[in-house]
Structures are given as structure tokens and as C-alpha cells.
Amino acid sequence: MADYTTTKVKVMIHDAAPGTETGDVGTLARDIKDYIESTDSTNQEVLGITHCHLGGGRVLTVITGGT
DSSP states (O other): OOOOTTOEEEEEEEEOOOOOTTSOTTSHHHHHHHHHHHSOTTTOEEEEEEEEEETTTEEEEEEEEEO
């Protein structure tokens, strides 16, 4: 059986507003960039990033990582 103990999942919900990774903390682009930079590139690679539109102009983001 596969060992998934090193898998990490981060779920974020943000307003669907345009922005850049250098924007304010709490914005979609900045929070995704900060989370990716917080992972350990030697054993916590990013495996996938997916988005889903929520009602009210919000976006749900799921970042999956692991080895």
C-alpha cells in the first residue's frame, strides 16, 4: 500500500480580485506565492493547484504537495 503520510493539502478562499504576487498579504496571488515558498523544495514539491469558483465572487484554491 502506498504511503501518503508526507502529503500536504492547503485550502484557501479569496475574493476573485485581480492581483500580483507582490500585492498585499491576504490576496489570492500573494497567499499562493507565500505558501509555495514556505514548502521545502527538497521533499515537499507542489503536485497540483486547482481552483473552483464559489458564489459571491470568491475562489477556492487547493494546493496539494508531498514527495
